[in-house]
Amino acid sequence: MNDLAALAADLRPLVAEAGAAIMRVYDADIAVQRKADDTPLTLADLESQRILLDGLSRLTPGVPIVSEEASQADWSERRRWRESWLVDPLDGTREFVKRNGEFTVNVALIVEHEPVLGIVAAPALGLTYWGAAGLGAFRARHGEGESRIHVAACHVPIRIVGSRSHSTPQTDAYLNRFEHYELTAIGSSLKFCLVAEGSADLYPRFGPTSEWDTAAGQAVLEAAGGRVTRPDRHRLRYNCRETLLNGDFLAFSSEVVLPPD
Numbered sequence: 001m002n003d004l005a006a007l008a009a010d011l012r013p014l015v016a017e018a019g020a021a022i023m024r025v026y027d028a029d030i031a032v033q034r035k036a037d038d039t040p041l042t043l044a045d046l047e048s049q050r051i052l053l054d055g056l057s058r059l060t061p062g063v064p065i066v067s068e069e070a071s072q073a074d075w076s077e078r079r080r081w082r083e084s085w086l087v088d089p090l091d092g093t094r095e096f097v098k099r100n101g102e103f104t105v106n107v108a109l110i111v112e113h114e115p116v117l118g119i120v121a122a123p124a125l126g127l128t129y130w131g132a133a134g135l136g137a138f139r140a141r142h143g144e145g146e147s148r149i150h151v152a153a154c155h156v157p158i159r160i161v162g163s164r165s166h167s168t169p170q171t172d173a174y175l176n177r178f179e180h181y182e183l184t185a186i187g188s189s190l191k192f193c194l195v196a197e198g199s200a201d202l203y204p205r206f207g208p209t210s211e212w213d214t215a216a217g218q219a220v221l222e223a224a225g226g227r228v229t230r231p232d233r234h235r236l237r238y239n240c241r242e243t244l245l246n247g248d249f250l251a252f253s254s255e256v257v258l259p260p261d
Contacts, residue, residue, distance in 0.1 A: 004109075004117050004132040007059070011107060011119055012130065014055040018048040018105050019123030022090060026124060032097055040093045045069050048089035048105060056085050056107075066244070068212050075242035083111045084239060088212040092188030095164065101125050102164065102187030108215035113237040118219025120189050129193045131223025137196050151225045151253035152198035157181050158256060161191040161200040163207075170206035170248070177259040192217025192251055196224035202258070203251040211244045218251070226253050231261065 025044035033041045049069045056065055066072060067087035078084075085107065090096060092103035101124035109117040117132040126142030129149070140146040157180035162171060164185040175181065184200065192214075194200040215238055218228040228236045228251045236249050252258065 005135055007109070008117060008119070008130055008132055008135075010059055011117075012128065014052065014059070015105050015107055015119050015121045015128070016123075017055070018051045018089060019121050021047040021051055022096075022103075022105070023123050026096065026099070030097055030099075040097055041069070042090070042093060042096065044096060045090040045093060049087070052087050052089055052105070052107060056087070060085070066212065066239075068210065072244065078239055081239060083109065086110055086115075086212045086215040086238065088189075088210075088216070091213060092190075095187035100187070102190055104188040104190060106189050106212060106216035108212075108219050110215060110238045113240055115215040115219035115222070115238060118216035118223075120193055120216050120220055122188070122190060122193075127193075129196065129220045131196070131220035133219075133223065135223065137220050137224035139193075139197055149197040149224050151195060151221070151255060152201060154253075154255045154257065155201050158202055159184070159200045161186055161194050161203045163187070163191070163205070168207045171204060174204050174206060189213065189217035192221045192228075195226055195251055195253055196221045198253075201253050201256045204249075205251070206248045209246045209249075211238050211246060214246055214249070221251055226251065228252075 022044040030042055049067055053065055063083055064081055065085040088106040091106050095102040105121045107119045108115045119130040121128040128140045131137030137149050138146050139149045159182045161184050164187045191203040195203055228249060231248050
């Protein structure tokens with residue numbers, strides 16, 4: 001995957017098509033099923049996944065795809081992959097069901113365990129973010145042109161974004177380490193994008209996420225000059241373990257001074 005710019009250009013219409021399918025369900029009655037882990041599933045999840053998996057298979061035949069709503073390859077197979085796609089066809093299904101607009105389509109290309117290209121689209125908000133290693137990060141608003149984005153310089157008080165639906169006592173304990181901060185709750189991978197565009201400085205996550213939840217947002221944020229690390233400051237990496245669950249992580253502007261461990 002040498003030409004990330006060309007791949008991103010081909011990928012954005014595909015993600016837009018998935019977003020349009022989601023909005024057709026969003027604008028009608030939403031029927032909600034429950035998966036085995038009691039998380040919600042809607043027709044929008046399935047329609048978006050169908051479009052993305054078909055499109056990615058055409059764009060990059062032979063590159064394996066890991067998607068939230070599809071069956072997963074065994075670790076014995078995945079461990080041999082040099083590159084793969086990570087897809088969350090509808091990140092923030094709870095927000096989708098609540099109709100607050102804070103849901104996204106996430107697509108990321110992983111090469112040698114690193115997210116090198118990511119697209120995060122928020123169809124209800126008319127926003128698309130994308131970023132790639134060596135190319136920078138960009139934001140497009142529906143009906144407007146594309147603009148380059150970058151993390152903000154140090155801001156006082158620090159502006160923190162957190163999950164609207166998944167707050168934890170560990171997150172509260174981490175926030176107490178800051179003398180002053182402003183906290184905004186928002187759903188889905190939009191939290192990464194707010195840091196990437198300079199509207200926020202830090203997104204701390206203590207609690208389980210899956211690799212498809214974070215890879216696209218990490219690619220955008222890193223391309224915008226930010227970082228995504230475990231609490232020990234080692235970079236968050238992908239397809240390194242049998243589990244597809246991430247541990248705790250911090251997503252932040254490289255300009256931010258974080259409290260010591």
